[in-house]
Amino acid sequence: xxxxxxxxxxxxxxxxxxxxxxxxxxxxxxxxxxxxxxxxxxxxxxxxxxxxxxxxxxxxxxxxxxxxxxxxxxxxxxxxxxxxxxxxxxxxxxxxxxxxxxxxxxxxxxxxxxxxxxxxxxxxxxxxxxxxxxxxxxxxxxxxxxxxxxxxxxxxxxxxxxxxxxxxxxxxxxxxxxxxxxxxxxxxxxxxxxxxxxxxxxxxxxxx
Amino acid sequence: xxxxxxxxxxxxxxxxxxxxxxxxxxxxxxxxxxxxxxxxxxxxxxxxxxxxxxxxxxxxxxxxxxxxxxxxxxxxxxxxxxxxxxxxxxxxxxxxxxxxxxxxxxxxxxxxxxxxxxxxxxxxxxxxxxxxxxxxxxxxxxxxxxxxxxxxxxxxxxxxxxxxxxxxxxxxxxxxxxxxxxxxxxxxxxxxxxxxxxxxxxxxxxxxxxxxxxxxxxxxxxxxxxxxxxxxxxxxxxxxxxxxxxxxxxxxxxxxxxxxxxxxxxxxxxxxxxxxxxxxxxxxxxxxxxxxxxxxxxxxxxxxxxxxxxxxxxxxxxxxxxxxxxxxxxxxxxxxxxxxxxxxxxxxxxxxxxxxxxxxxxxxxxxxxxxxxxxxxxxxxxxxxxxxxxxxxxxxxxxxxxxxxxxxxxxxxxxxxxxxxxxxxxxxxxxxxxxxxxxxxxxxxxxxxxxxxxxxxxxxxxxxxxxxxxxxxxxxxxxxxxxxxxxxxxxxxxxxxxxxxxxxxxxxxxxxxxxxxxxxxxxxxxxxxxxxxxxxxx
Numbered sequence: 001x002x003x004x005x006x007x008x009x010x011x012x013x014x015x016x017x018x019x020x021x022x023x024x025x026x027x028x029x030x031x032x033x034x035x036x037x038x039x040x041x042x043x044x045x046x047x048x049x050x051x052x053x054x055x056x057x058x059x060x061x062x063x064x065x066x067x068x069x070x071x072x073x074x075x076x077x078x079x080x081x082x083x084x085x086x087x088x089x090x091x092x093x094x095x096x097x098x099x100x101x102x103x104x105x106x107x108x109x110x111x112x113x114x115x116x117x118x119x120x121x122x123x124x125x126x127x128x129x130x131x132x133x134x135x136x137x138x139x140x141x142x143x144x145x146x147x148x149x150x151x152x153x154x155x156x157x158x159x160x161x162x163x164x165x166x167x168x169x170x171x172x173x174x175x176x177x178x179x180x181x182x183x184x185x186x187x188x189x190x191x192x193x194x195x196x197x198x199x200x201x202x203x204x205x206x207x208x
Numbered sequence: 209x210x211x212x213x214x215x216x217x218x219x220x221x222x223x224x225x226x227x228x229x230x231x232x233x234x235x236x237x238x239x240x241x242x243x244x245x246x247x248x249x250x251x252x253x254x255x256x257x258x259x260x261x262x263x264x265x266x267x268x269x270x271x272x273x274x275x276x277x278x279x280x281x282x283x284x285x286x287x288x289x290x291x292x293x294x295x296x297x298x299x300x301x302x303x304x305x306x307x308x309x310x311x312x313x314x315x316x317x318x319x320x321x322x323x324x325x326x327x328x329x330x331x332x333x334x335x336x337x338x339x340x341x342x343x344x345x346x347x348x349x350x351x352x353x354x355x356x357x358x359x360x361x362x363x364x365x366x367x368x369x370x371x372x373x374x375x376x377x378x379x380x381x382x383x384x385x386x387x388x389x390x391x392x393x394x395x396x397x398x399x400x401x402x403x404x405x406x407x408x409x410x411x412x413x414x415x416x417x418x419x420x421x422x423x424x425x426x427x428x429x430x431x432x433x434x435x436x437x438x439x440x441x442x443x444x445x446x447x448x449x450x451x452x453x454x455x456x457x458x459x460x461x462x463x464x465x466x467x468x469x470x471x472x473x474x475x476x477x478x479x480x481x482x483x484x485x486x487x488x489x490x491x492x493x494x495x496x497x498x499x500x501x502x503x504x505x506x507x508x509x510x511x512x513x514x515x516x517x518x519x520x521x522x523x524x525x526x527x528x529x530x531x532x533x534x535x536x537x538x539x540x541x542x543x544x545x546x547x548x549x550x551x552x553x554x555x556x557x558x559x560x561x562x563x564x565x566x567x568x569x570x571x572x573x574x575x576x577x578x579x580x581x582x583x584x585x586x587x588x589x590x591x592x593x594x595x596x597x598x599x600x601x602x603x604x605x606x607x608x609x610x611x612x613x614x615x616x617x618x619x620x621x622x623x624x625x626x627x628x629x630x631x632x633x634x635x636x637x638x639x640x641x642x643x644x645x646x647x648x649x650x651x652x653x654x655x656x657x658x659x660x661x662x663x664x665x666x667x668x669x670x671x672x673x674x675x676x677x678x679x680x681x682x683x684x685x686x687x688x689x690x691x692x693x694x695x696x697x698x699x700x701x702x703x704x705x706x707x708x709x710x711x712x713x714x715x716x717x718x719x720x721x722x723x724x725x726x727x728x729x730x731x732x733x734x735x736x737x738x739x740x741x742x743x744x745x746x
Contacts, residue, residue, distance in 0.1 A: 045234055052236040056243035063250050075340045079276065167340075186239070 007200075014039050043195035047121060053190035054117050060182045061110065068174035070156055072163070080174055083107060083152070106152045106180070109145055113187045116142050117194065124198045132199045139196045146191055149184040153177060259307035261290065264321045264345075266361040269301040271325055271343030279305055279345045280324075286311060289345065303361070305345065316353030318370070322346050322362035334365070364389075367404050373423035374401065377479065379435055379465070381415050381487035386439040386463035393419050394438060394466040400425035403465065417487060419465060429483075430476030432469065436488040439463035453491055466491070504533075506618045507550045507583045507597065515595035516585060522552045522597040530554035532597060549613070552597060573617055577610040579603060582622040587632060 008015050012025045016032040016039060023032065023039065030039055043049075068080035081089070083106050090099035116138050123135060156177050163171040269292050271277075279287035287307035295302050307315070324346045326335045338344065345361075348369040367390055368374070384406055393401035401421035409416045421429055441460060443452050465487065470476070479485075488494045513535060522530040534551035573581075580603040588596045599619070608620040699705060730737065 045236070048234050049236045052234070052240050055240035059240065059243035059247045063247060067250075077276075077340070077342050182243075186243075 009041055014041055042197060042201075043193060046193055046195040046198060047125060049193040050117065050121055050190050053186050053193060054114060054121070057110075057183050057186035057190060058114055060179045060186065061114070064176055064179035064183050065107070067176035067179065069152070069176040069180060070159065071172045071174050072170070073172075074169045075167075082174075082176060083180070102152070105148055109149050110183055110187060113142050113146055113149075113191065117187070117190055120194060120199070135199050136196050139191070139194065139199075143191050146184070146188045149187075150181075153181045153184065257309045259287070259309045259311040260315055260357055262287070262305040262307055262311075262315060262321075262357050262359065264303050264305065264359040264361045265295065266301045266303055266323065267363060269303060271323065271338070272303060272345070273342070277342065277344055279307065279321075279347060281347050281349060286347070287345075303345075312355070314349035314351050315355055315357055316350055317356045318350035318353040319359065320348045320350075320362055320366060321359050322365045324365060327365075367402055368420045372420075374421050375423075375426040375429070375481045376404070376418055376420050377429060378482055378484035379417040379419060379487040380409065380484055381417060381437070382489075384415050384417070385437045385489075387417065387437065387465065388463060391439075391462055392464045393421060394464055395425055395428055395468070397466075398425075400428075416484075417465075427478045428469070429467065429479050430469070431479050431483070432476040433467050433479065433485065434470045434488060434494040435465055435467040435485050436491050436494050437463070438466035438491075468494075470494075503554050504616050505552050505554060506613045506616045507552060507621050508547045508618065509550060509583075509585060509621050510547070511585065511623055513548050513550065513585065513595070515587070515593040516550065516597070517594075520594065520596050521588070522554060522599065524599045529599065550597070551616070573619075574610045576601075577608060577620060580605050581619065582608075583619045584622050585624050 008022065013022050014025050015022055016035060016037055018037040019032060019035040021032055021034045025041070031037065032039055065083055068082050069086070071078060071080045073079070083102070087099050087103050087107070090096070090102065120135060120139060123130065156171075156173050159171045160173050163169055266272075272289055272292055274289050274292045277289040278285045279289070285308075287305050289303055290306045291304040293302050293304075294300070305321075322345070323343050324335045324338055325343045326339050327333070335343075346365060348366060348371075350370050387403055387406065389403055389405065391403040392399045393403070401419055403417055404420045405418035407416055408414070419435075439460075439462075441452060443450065516532060516535060518532055518535060520532045521528050522532065530553045532550055533553045535548065537546060537548050539546050580601045582600065582602050582605055584598045584600065585595045586598045588594045602622060605622055610620075611618045697703065733741075
């Protein structure tokens with residue numbers, strides 16, 4: 001096996017997260033001399049912060065899916081829809097492609113994100129050395145795909161702004177929309193606060 | 209070089225950074241805590257607002273939708289339809305309602321549910337808003353009663369909900385007339401209530417009507433109050449002219465009931481709820497006595513009933529008690545005896561103390577018959593030969609028993625005596641004798657003389673007309689004719705006016721012609737407008 005390469009931590013160096021300048025480990029927590037960003041060897045408190053945000057997101061996931069996300073009224077008939085009822089409605093009316101998009105973006109992706117983050121956190125905390133490359137890939141995917149869940153919120157906000165015909169037709173955002181937005185934002189922050197280098201730190205420990 | 213060296217040494221001299229793991233509670237954990245609080249609060253709210261589940265049975269679920277249709281009281285949502293299903297025998301619809309918290313208190317057996325849709329009934333349009341918003345379930349909550357969660361929905365919304373203050377009263381009428389549920393009740397031409405229910409009474413021979421009078425007008429209903437049917441227009445023609453009696457336009461079309469204070473309004477106490485009143489046919493009837501119950505009796509006559517017809521009066525010593533409602537002939541199969549049963553309807557209330565309808569038919573009547581109570585045919589009008597049934601006591605008549613034909617009691621009859629007829633003829637002759645024929649003749653003579661004088665006067669007036677008016681009129685016609693001749697001379701074909709007019713027209717056509725020449729020239733030489741005509745140049 002090829003020996004593991006020297007890491008910045010081993011060399012007592014610190015890389016700036018923003019401009020990637022390599023700086024010798026400062027005595028105190030300091031700022032990057034080039035771009036002024038704060039310097040951390042690893043994201044401080046990464047795991048705890050990630051867990052906290054993740055648990056909050058999981059708690060909000062329930063009301064986000066159970067409460068109505070839109071309340072539309074047309075000619076006085078009020079109808080409140082949750083995400084799932086919207087998906088079912090689209091599926092029943094034959095537009096399964098749109099139903100699939102909404103299902104993936106609004107139900108599947110947030111759920112998968114949370115599952116992946118839990119898996120990563122648990123594996124890091126157990127100091128697992130199982131397939132670090134794949135786990136890093138999973139993390140990248142989580143970070144990348146996270147923002148797409150906001151599509152739902154954008155659709156709701158645009159509808160609320162556009163469909164304002166008074167008594168004829170009206171769309172209001174339901175309480176579920178706020179919780180759903182909270183889920184998406186919290187998972188994004190959770191993914192952000194997770195430091196993928198923690199996955200590789202285990203490899204270093206093994207080398208020693 | 210030295211600089212490099214010193215840098216390396218400096219690098220080696222770098223102290224190790226102390227890594228202090230953060231201890232204690234990180235502020236980031238406040239976020240899931242907050243999420244937990246919000247989630248917990250949502251769960252608590254959903255759980256605490258959940259009220260009882262109520263089942264109502266309806267004939268049809270028209271306009272209802274599970275998960276959407278609301279239950280509203282005073283336009284406030286208090287529940288929602290959860291489930292709509294058919295009953296086991298598929299004859300009805302069972303609707304499950306999820307009520308909100310606090311609804312248990314009025315889920316009693318007196319609470320009523322109904323579906324609010326757009327309706328047109330009794331001149332009122334209701335539920336128009338539901339055309340757009342869809343139907344909803346209305347509720348009339350009543351707090352006192354046995355608690356229950358199973359209800360039978362009403363088909364029509366109740367006219368009077370229990371929160372409307374007022375009182376119910378009963379009315380008894382011979383027929384319903386043009387009244388309907390929702391027909392208005394007027395007091396001094398102001399609508400104060402409405403008809404809420406009607407149906408036959410126990411005997412099936414009269415109609416019971418229930419009306420609701422709103423507070424505070426219900427205090428106007430006293431023991432003396434008289435109700436009458438104010439439907440349509442009541443028109444009567446008599447010596448004083450035409451009299452039209454009506455309430456409002458609505459009551460003309462829909463019918464209605466009116467009431468007034470009746471005699472002695474100040475002394476009367478307000479009537480208790482559900483007091484029954486008679487309903488008179490019109491306002492005039494309220495002044496008369498009115499009877500709502502009647503009894504049927506059979507009378508067999510062994511003589512000719514010629515002159516007796518359906519509607520002939522039945523009298524007791526000159527007081528009208530009722531009338532004949534049926535006459536026909538019957539032959540007995542065995543004895544071959546012909547008899548004529550006459551069915552009469554008698555209103556026993558016309559005799560005060562005669563007792564109410566059902567009671568008097570039994571023992572009382574038997575007692576009367578023992579004392580000689582008989583029916584006799586009497587002549588009411590000698591000229592037309594009309595008969596009437598007279599009821600009276602003939603104590604010397606041979607005793608007879610009261611019998612029953614089916615449920616009808618049979619009043620024994622008595623043959624009319626010839627003496628009675630002769631007596632009445634003698635009476636008539638006496639009346640004829642009293643007529644002062646001499647005086648009448650004298651009067652007639654005087655009248656004829658006066659008429660002749662009047663005719664003479666008219667004749668004279670006509671002569672005057674001939675002598676004075678006709679010549680004057682002839683004169684006027686003559687002068688009119690000469691005026692017309694003058695007029696014709698002034699305007700005739702060879703009159704000066706006509707000549708001048710013709711001349712003026714000639715001038716005018718000449719002028720037009722020269723104007724046309726000018727325009728033609730101008731068209732050809734438009735510059736002449738500025739430079740003048742060519743020939744004019746010097």
